[in-house]
Amino acid sequence: MIKVLVAGFMGSMGQKTVQMVNKNNDFELVGAYNPGIDTVHLQGMGMDDRVKLFANLDDIDTDADVWIDFTVPGAAFDNAKFAIEHGIHPVIGTSGMTDDQVAQLSKLAEEKQVGGILAPNFGISAVLLMKFAKEAAKYMPGVEIIEMHHDDKLDAPSGTALATAKMIAEVRGKQDAPTTEETLKGVRGGDYDGIKIHSVRLPGYVAHEQVLFGSKGEALTIRQDSFDRGSFMSGVELAVPAAAKATQLIVGLENIM
């Protein structure tokens, strides 16, 4: 039985994660963390009385083996650091971590021999999109990324779009994007090693990404859609046992699939 703590348990992903953990016979929910816990909300969630609830990081006192983090970009690093320092293996889904923060966590995980998993996206369709895009970029280096998300998303670009750009840049190297004079500032999007990234935020959307390749006289579009946050849960389910036995920080779900 793997004992699990869910950080950000009152959020959209946190609630799905609590349901998934409760359904899985190999996992036991022992802790849940969210600043500003409100009891009315809790009643609606059917949270077991035996689950320890925490509203402050410093108060967390748990025997959890795995820490699942779906919080906010500003909190994920401190949370993961806390988890590793306390011998809890992190499964980090929260976006917005910088390369430097990932490097610091990897070093700490190695030192403490408490590994875990950080995945920009736990959805299988997104992992496949990134793999396919990396393959396509070998032959079609002209590429732009459009990511589309719900309008409550705090950060841009999405972690998935940034990870996609990094994977593409690995194979095609740094190239300049075509120079265009912007008569409306920002209209050409963000730039990662010459790969333009466009972030769309609209109500009704969940999480979607398109990678557009263009070459002489032809084009290729790769698209994935997460219509429901349940789409991320099979990836999280896979990550929990892998994280529990990891001695390093593994980055990307593809590395345990």
Ligand SMILES: NC(=O)C1=CN([C@@H]2O[C@H](COP(=O)(O)OP(=O)(O)OC[C@H]3O[C@@H](n4cnc5c(N)ncnc54)[C@H](OP(=O)(O)O)[C@@H]3O)[C@@H](O)[C@H]2O)C=CC1
């Ligand atoms: N890797 C993946 O596959 C996926 C990643 N994500 C990422 O997961 C994160 C969460 O997404 P989502 O659930 O939609 O966001 P929500 O805003 O719905 O939930 C975030 C939750 O975290 C809580 N929170 C805020 N600060 C802290 C803190 N310091 N410690 C613990 N909890 C905190 C918030 O509480 P309050 O509202 O009171 O501030 C809220 O309940 C985002 O970064 C998102 O990009 C999302 C989907 C899939």
Ligand SMILES: O=C(O)C1=N[C@H](C(=O)O)C[C@H](O)C1
């Ligand atoms: O905020 C979201 O919703 C999502 N965030 C992750 C990201 O930033 O890539 C994963 C997925 O796109 C959903």
